[in-house]
Amino acid sequence: MASYFENDSDTLVSDALQGFALAHADLLTLDPDHGFLLARDTAPVRRVALLSGGGAGHEPMHAGYVGRGMLDAACPGRIFASPHNRQIYEASLAAARPAGVLHIVKNYTGDRINFGIAAERLAHRGVRCASVLVDDDLASDSDEISSGRRGTGGTVLIEKILGAAADTGAGLDDLQRLGNRLAARCRTLAVASGAHTSPVLGEPAFHLGPDEIEYGVGIHGERARHTAEKSSLGPLVERMTSELLTALAPEPGCALVVLVNGLGAVTPLELYAVHGELVRVLDARGLSVSRCLVGDYATALDMRGFSLTLLVADPSDLPHYDAPVHTAALRW
DSSP states (O other), X not given: OOOOOOSOTTTHHHHHHHHHHHHTTTTEEEETTTTEXXXXXXXXXXXXXXXXXXXXXXXXXXXXXXXXXXXXXXXXXXXXXXXXXXXXXXXXXXXXXXXXXXXXXXXXXXXXXXXXXXXXXXXXXXXXXEEEEEOOBGGXXXXXXTTXXXXXXXXXXXXXXXXXXXXXXXXXXXXXXXXXXXXXXXXXXXXXXXXOBOTTTXXXXXXXXXXXXXXXXXXXXXXXXXXEEOOOHHHHHHHHHHHHHHHHOOOTTOXXXXXXXXXXXXXXXXXXXXXXXXHHHHHHTTOOEEEEEEEOSSOOTTBEEEEEEXXXXXXXXXXXXXXXXXXXXXXX
C-alpha cells in the first residue's frame, strides 16, 4: 500500500492550490471562494479570454498553464472530476474580455455538462462564450463509445497555440475555428505498465503482470480495451506512432508538433528514449518533427506510463507555437 503526503484526502486539492498560488504569486491569484486561478498578466491587446479546466491529478495541466501567452483562468475540479459549473461561471466572469471568453474543454461527459451550463449562464449575463472540444485520444475512437474520443495530452499544444493567437487580438469566432481545426488534426495514444495510486484507498487502480501493459489507457485510469504483452521500447513506439499516423494521414513535408508526455512516474531518461524512437519512426516514413515537448505536461497522478501526441500543424501555426509564453509550467 502506498500513501500520499497529505493532511486529508478531502483537502489535498485545496491545500495544493493554496501552495501553488503562493509559489507562483507573480503569475496568478487563487479565488478562495470558487477555487479558480486567474492570471495576473496577459497581453493587453487580448480581446478574448481563454479558460480551461478539469479534474485535479493531471498537474501541471491546467493550473500550470495560466499566465502570459496561454490561459487567462483555470478551474481545477476534485481529483479526476469535472469542475463545478458555478466555478467555471465565476472564473469566466472574472476573466472575460470585451469580445468574450473561449472555453477549452476536454471531451468528458461531466466537463461538457458543466462547461455547457456555465456557457448558458454567461449568455444570460450578455457575455459572449464559445468552446473548443478537445477529443484527441485515439484509444477511445470507437463506435462502441457513445461519448466519443477522450480529451488528453493534446490539450496542452492546443492551449499554447490558441494563447498566442489570442495575444494577436483575434476574435472569438476566429479562435474557435482555429481551435476546432487544431483538435481535428491532433491525436494521442497512451500506454502504462502500472496504474495510478488511489488517494483514498492507497492501492493501484488496476493490476498488471510484469510482462503486461495497458495499451490505450486513459488519463483517469480507464483501462484499455485489451491488455497487451510488454515489448521492448522500439517496437512499442513504432506501433503507437503507426496508429497515430494512420489516423492523421499527414502529407510528406507537413509540420508535425509532437508531445512525449509522462503520466507521472516515468523518468526523464525513459521519455527521451521514447522521443528518440519516435523520431526514428518518423524519419523512416519521410516525416520530421517541427517542434517537440518532452516531459510531464498532462499526468495521471503517479501512473507509470507515457503518451504520444502528434499535431499536424499548418505553417501559420508554428509562429503561434514559438511565441513567448510565461506560465508556471511552460515558458520560453
